[in-house]
Every structure is written in C-alpha cells, then in structure tokens.
Amino acid sequence: MRASQLCLLEHFADHRPHLFRKRLRVDPPIFDCILDQISGHAIFQSNSENRQLAVAVQLAIFLFRAGHYGNAVSPEDVAQWAGVSIGSVVNCMNRVMVAILDEHDRFINIPSEDSQEMERVQVFTESRTCSAWRNGVFAADGSSIPLFEKPHIFGETFYDRKSRYSLNCQVCTQMLSANSRRNLPR
Structure with a gap:
C-alpha cells in the first residue's frame, strides 16, 4: 500500500x-x-x-x-x-x-587563482588551519568512515555518536598553480 x-x-x-x-x-x-x-x-x-x-x-x-x-x-x-x-x-x-x-x-563555481575571492579564501584557510593548506580547496572536515569491526587496540575510542566504530577524516585538495604543475613528475 x-x-x-x-x-x-x-x-x-x-x-x-x-x-x-x-x-x-x-x-x-x-x-x-x-x-x-x-x-x-x-x-x-x-x-x-x-x-x-x-x-x-x-x-x-x-x-x-x-x-x-x-x-x-x-x-x-x-x-x-x-x-x-x-x-x-x-x-x-x-x-x-x-x-x-x-x-x-x-552549480559548481571555482574562483580563479588570482581573484580577490580566492585570496580571501586563502587568508581564511591559513588563519584557521595550518599554513601549508593555504592553497587548499575542496576541504571536507569530519567525514566519518565506518570501520568493519572494532579495532583491537583502543577500540572504544573509535565508537562514534552513531553507535558504530569509525574514523573521522579531514581532506584538503590543493590547487596547483601553473608554476607548480611544471614541477610535477611526468
């Protein structure tokens, strides 16, 4: 029904x-x-x-x-x-x-690297996190990754608010400038 x-x-x-x-x-x-x-x-x-x-x-x-x-x-x-x-x-x-x-x-709009908006984001990121993340974009904070089972060492510390065992992660993808791209391994 x-x-x-x-x-x-x-x-x-x-x-x-x-x-x-x-x-x-x-x-x-x-x-x-x-x-x-x-x-x-x-x-x-x-x-x-x-x-x-x-x-x-x-x-x-x-x-x-x-x-x-x-x-x-x-x-x-x-x-x-x-x-x-x-x-x-x-x-x-x-x-x-x-x-x-x-x-x-x-729907997705990424400001250009040299825009004022990107500079504000970089200053904010640097002030709130570590300076190495200044050029980071697409950050995800606190995502919960469920674990298959309770870890054997310090297992109870992995128990989360959703009554499961999980890890929290923090991810930040760095936006590379044109100069940085030239130094990437090929």
Whole structure:
C-alpha cells in the first residue's frame, strides 16, 4: 500500500522548514533554485502518452533518496514514501542526475587563482588551519568512515555518536598553480 507523503513537503516548506530539510536535506529556497535550473532540461520532455511526474516531484524523490542511507534508500521504501512505483523512483533518479550533471558548470563555481575571492579564501584557510593548506580547496572536515569491526587496540575510542566504530577524516585538495604543475613528475 502506498500513501504519498510528497503533499506534506509544501506545508513543511511554508510552516516547518526544519522538517522539509530533514526529508530532502536542503532548505526550501535551495530546492526552488535547483528546480528552476533543471526544469527546462530536455530529459523532462516526453512525447509519450505516459506523462512524467512533475519535475518538482522527481527532484524531491531524488533528494530524498540521495540524502538518506541504509534501509531508507531502497527503491521500494522510497516508492512507498512518494506513493509511486519502483520504476518511477529509478527513472526519477536517472533523469534528475542527468539534468544536474548537465548543469555542472552552473552549480559548481571555482574562483580563479588570482581573484580577490580566492585570496580571501586563502587568508581564511591559513588563519584557521595550518599554513601549508593555504592553497587548499575542496576541504571536507569530519567525514566519518565506518570501520568493519572494532579495532583491537583502543577500540572504544573509535565508537562514534552513531553507535558504530569509525574514523573521522579531514581532506584538503590543493590547487596547483601553473608554476607548480611544471614541477610535477611526468
């Protein structure tokens, strides 16, 4: 039995944005921005008699599934949450992913190395971390990497807030200048 919970999203967006964010992992204005950017994509146009779901519904299904993990992301569970078929969940995931990937350059914007914005980022990074990371971009802080089992040495220190054994990592990718690239091994 399916009972769509999609109708709740509009109420959540207007009156309980924290619940909207909990379901889709984005704030309502961000959802609207993404929707505006992908709505005109050709993947959502169909000449078939079988009409596609509204782009907003497809995006909501995509974000719900992408923003959850474990049992909650199975196509069956997402289909039940959205009140659609399993095939519709798969189709929505594929269509939205194609539309987002085609809009990559509009969604991802890296300032040029010599811009004022990049200089501000570098100064901020250097002031908050170690100076060696000044030219770093794409930092991820605190990502949890689950471990297969409890480590034998100091095992309890690896127990995290999600009741599992894991490591926290910090990653920083360095942006190389043209001069630095010349010194790379070939």
